[in-house]
Amino acid sequence: MASNEEILAGLAEIVNEETGLAPEAVELDKSFTEDLDIDSISMMTIVVNAEEKFGVRIPDEEVKNLKTVGDAVSFISGAQS
Amino acid sequence: MTRKVVITGLGATTPIGGDVPTMWNNALKGVSGARTLEDDWVAKYELPVHFAARCSTPALDVLSRVEAKRMDPSTQFGVIAAREAWADSGITEFDQDRLAVAFATGIGGVWTLLDAWDTLKEKGPRRVLPMTVPMLMPNGVAAAVSLDLGARAGAHTPVSACASGTEALHLGLELIRSGKADVVMCGGAEAAIHPMPLAAFASMQALSRRNDAPERASRPYDTARDGFVMGEGAGALVLEAEEHALARGARIYAELAGTSVTADAYHITAPDPQGLGATRALKAAMFDGRIQAEDVVHVNAHATSTPVGDKPEYTALRAALGTHVDNVAVSATKSQMGHLLGASGAVEAVLTVLAVHERKAPVTINLENQDPEIPLDVVTSARDLPAGSIVALSNSFGFGGHNAVVAIRSV
Numbered sequence: 046m047a048s049n050e051e052i053l054a055g056l057a058e059i060v061n062e063e064t065g066l067a068p069e070a071v072e073l074d075k076s077f078t079e080d081l082d083i084d085s086i087s088m089m090t091i092v093v094n095a096e097e098k099f100g101v102r103i104p105d106e107e108v109k110n111l112k113t114v115g116d117a118v119s120f121i122s123g124a125q126s
Numbered sequence: 127m128t129r130k131v132v133i134t135g136l137g138a139t140t141p142i143g144g145d146v147p148t149m150w151n152n153a154l155k156g157v158s159g160a161r162t163l164e165d166d167w168v169a170k171y172e173l174p175v176h177f178a179a180r181c182s183t184p185a186l187d188v189l190s191r192v193e194a195k196r197m198d199p200s201t202q203f204g205v206i207a208a209r210e211a212w213a214d215s216g217i218t219e220f221d222q223d224r225l226a227v228a229f230a231t232g233i234g235g236v237w238t239l240l241d242a243w244d245t246l247k248e249k250g251p252r253r254v255l256p257m258t259v260p261m262l263m264p265n266g267v268a269a270a271v272s273l274d275l276g277a278r279a280g281a282h283t284p285v286s287a288c289a290s291g292t293e294a295l296h297l298g299l300e301l302i303r304s305g306k307a308d309v310v311m312c313g314g315a316e317a318a319i320h321p322m323p324l325a326a327f328a329s330m331q332a333l334s335r336r337n338d339a340p341e342r343a344s345r346p347y348d349t350a351r352d353g354f355v356m357g358e359g360a361g362a363l364v365l366e367a368e369e370h371a372l373a374r375g376a377r378i379y380a381e382l383a384g385t386s387v388t389a390d391a392y393h394i395t396a397p398d399p400q401g402l403g404a405t406r407a408l409k410a411a412m413f414d415g416r417i418q419a420e421d422v423v424h425v426n427a428h429a430t431s432t433p434v435g436d437k438p439e440y441t442a443l444r445a446a447l448g449t450h451v452d453n454v455a456v457s458a459t460k461s462q463m464g465h466l467l468g469a470s471g472a473v474e475a476v477l478t479v480l481a482v483h484e485r486k487a488p489v490t491i492n493l494e495n496q497d498p499e500i501p502l503d504v505v506t507s508a509r510d511l512p513a514g515s516i517v518a519l520s521n522s523f524g525f526g527g528h529n530a531v532v533a534i535r536s537v
Contacts, residue, residue, distance in 0.1 A: 065192035089256040096252070 046125055047099060052118045059094045063087050073115035081114075101125055131302045132537065134376045135215025135364030136476050137207035137313070141357050141463040144183025145210055149473075150480050152462070154508040156489035158341035159463045160355045167321045175333045177340035178319045179357040179464030196257055197270060198235035203360035203469070204267035204315030205274055211362035212275060212311065216376060226279035226307035227272045228297040229362075230290035230314040232468025232524070234264030237320055267315045267360075279307040287524030288428075289387070290314050291361060291471025295532045296385035298365045308370045313362035314472035324356060330395065332432060344465075345492035346429035346436055346458035347500050354430040357464030361472030363479065379483045383517065383535040384415025390527030397435055397523060401442030407529035408446035408519065415533040417517050419450040422533075424487050424511055424518035426478045427502075429458035430465050439521060440500045455509055456502045457481070458490040471522035475532055478520040482536045485511040 047055065057068035064087060077083045083091070088111075092103050095117070101124035103111075111117045136146045141159025143149030159179040168176050185202035186194055194202055208229070238261040245253050260266055265283040272281035280301070284293040291314025298310035327333050334353035336343035344355040371378055388410065390403035397404070412419070425443065429436050444451045459477055466473055481487050487505045496504065511518075515536055522530045 063192070063195070065190065086256045093252060093255070 049118055049122055052099065052121050053114070055098050056095060056114060056117060059091050059098065063090050071114055073113065073118065075114050076112055077114070095121060099125060129303050130368035131299050131365050131382045132368050132371050132378045133363050133380050133382055133479050134366045134371050134378055135211040136379065136479060137210030137214060137362035138360065138473055138476050139181050139183060139203050139206045140359040140466065140473055141179035141182055144181065144188070146214070146476060150477070153459060153477055153488035154486060156491045156507070157462060158344070158491060159357065160340040160343055162340055171321045171325065173321060173324055174328045175324055175335060176337040177343065177355070178324070179355055180319060181359045196261065198238040198261045198266055199317035200231055200235060200315045201261070201267040201270045203317055203358065204229055204313060205270050207313055207315070207360035207362035208271045208274065208311055211313070211364050215364040217309065217364070217374070220309060222276045222278045224279055224308040225275065225277040226301050226310045227268050227275070227277045227281040228284065228294040228301065228310055228312045229268040229271050230284045230294040230468050230472065231264050231267055232285065232287050232290050232316055233318050233323065235262035235266055236318050236323060238262040240320060240322055271311055275311060277311060285468070286528035286530065287526050288465065288467050288470055289522040289524035289528035289530040290468035291473065292475065292520065292522035292530035292532055293387055293528070294472060295363065295365070295382065295475055296387050296530060299382055299385050302365060302367050308367045310365045311362060312365055312472065313360060314469040315360035316467040316469040317358045318467060319356055319358050327356065334431065342492050344431045344461045346427070346431045346461050346490060347497050347502065347504055348493050349495045349497050351431045351433060351436065353432055354460065355464035357466040359466050359473060360469050361476045363472065363475055378537050380479045381535040381537050382532065384411045384413070384417060384533040386410035386414055386531050388529045390529065392527055395525045397438045399438055401438035401445065403527060403529045404439060404442035404521065404523060405445040407531045408442055408521070411519065411531035411533045412446065415517070415535065417533055419447040421515070421517040422447060422450070422454055422519060423516045424455045424457070424478070424481050426474045426481070426518065426520040427456050427458050428521045428523050430460055436497070437500055439523070440502055443502070452503065454503060455487040455505050455511065457488045457505045459488055461491045461493070462489070471520070471530060474520045474522070478518045478532070478534050481511060482516060482518050482534050485513070487511055
């Protein structure tokens with residue numbers, strides 16, 4: 046079970062790997078599309094990598110609800126418990 | 127009045143140089159880019175061929191990690207060559223709606239396709255990445271180059287096996303002549319040094335098995351030639367309507383005087399032994415460029431080093447040029463860099479443009495005992511080409527009976 050801090054750090058690493066964005070730019074209140082300029086293809090790659098990293102399943106229909114980094118951290122945290 | 131088309135930018139990444147100046151220096155020296163493959167898959171799959179000619183500069187030394195992640199290796203090479211050619215052209219201000227792309231490949235995203243298939247089998251469909259389709263599609267390289275340059279007059283991908291790169295120049299010339307574009311980024315890219323294509327080409331007995339001496343394996347016209355050496359990389363050329371180039375005071379390397387494409391309709395892989403399709407292609411390119419046999423001083427031959435392929439090209443050259451063929455300096459540059467498949471025509475066109483511009487013919491290596499049935503004047507040490515107006519031809523032939531020729535004239 047990863048803490049929220051660990052999930053955020055892990056997500057930041059995945060986002061950095063996919064987009065080159067600095068990990069510290071990946072903050073809880075940042076919107077994936079508006080602030081981080083992540084397109085839908087990159088978003089799906091990030092989702093799949095997060096599933097593997099955190100051992101969770103993020104259904105396709107859930108992805109559109111993950112507007113901010115915080116949304117993703119909450120969902121992953123909930124899915125782990 | 128037909129629009130005259132000139133070449134104003136060159137780019138390449140190849141087994142004998144990661145940029146045009148390095149490649150050209152090596153091409154005049156005569157080096158081999160073939161090496162033993164150190165990959166564990168050579169032994170794992172018991173491949174009969176243990177060597178190939180990899181690009182001398184890895185794509186990741188040039189591109190950022192993030193941009194490379196979204197490109198198949200073939201597209202990575204294509205974008206690297208296109209960026210070099212674009213910078214070399216010096217074009218800064220241009221009409222995006224008048225810039226087209228004609229960027230070829232023989233095979234396309236074979237690494238991406240087979241990696242995704244492995245992922246599907248090992249990890250399931252969820253792990254097959256969403257970028258897989260745009261990375262494996264054969265038009266991926268033309269699309270990436272179009273996106274990179276902002277070219278909006280069309281992005282095309284001629285696919286005709288090992289004639290693809292030359293066919294891209296044929297298309298580029300047509301796009302400018304017909305008035306659909308003023309500038310065309312032309313080229314070819316290939317990255318197929320993967321165990322499956324190596325196994326497949328070996329299976330058809332097309333590859334050299336000279337495992338103990340990779341650098342001596344590609345030996346066009348030599349009596350001991352036993353197949354081609356797989357290469358990889360990309361070449362790119364900026365074609366420009368002459369009036370467009372003159373208006374911006376561009377440096378002009380040469381004129382793309384004529385091009386042609388024909389089909390053998392003889393056999394799916396074997397070349398017509400009489401070289402009839404190749405002869406028609408040579409004659410058509412010369413007619414297209416209003417070129418007489420006596421104008422031709424140099425040929426960059428297709429010459430892959432296969433036992434059956436090299437001779438029909440000679441037959442075709444003799445049929446098209448007559449006895450003047452004896453006065454033509456012939457270079458078989460695949461002896462140095464191997465066979466870049468769909469990129470070979472583009473890279474060899476770059477070399478042919480430089481040969482005309484610098485008036486020097488590049489070297490054919492590994493010619494120890496010339497096949498007496500191919501009595502061409504083969505350039506084995508860098509040779510000066512004559513002054514005055516000169517023409518050079520570059521030939522490419524592909525599985526499927528594709529023949530493509532470009533004629534380059536000095537300016």
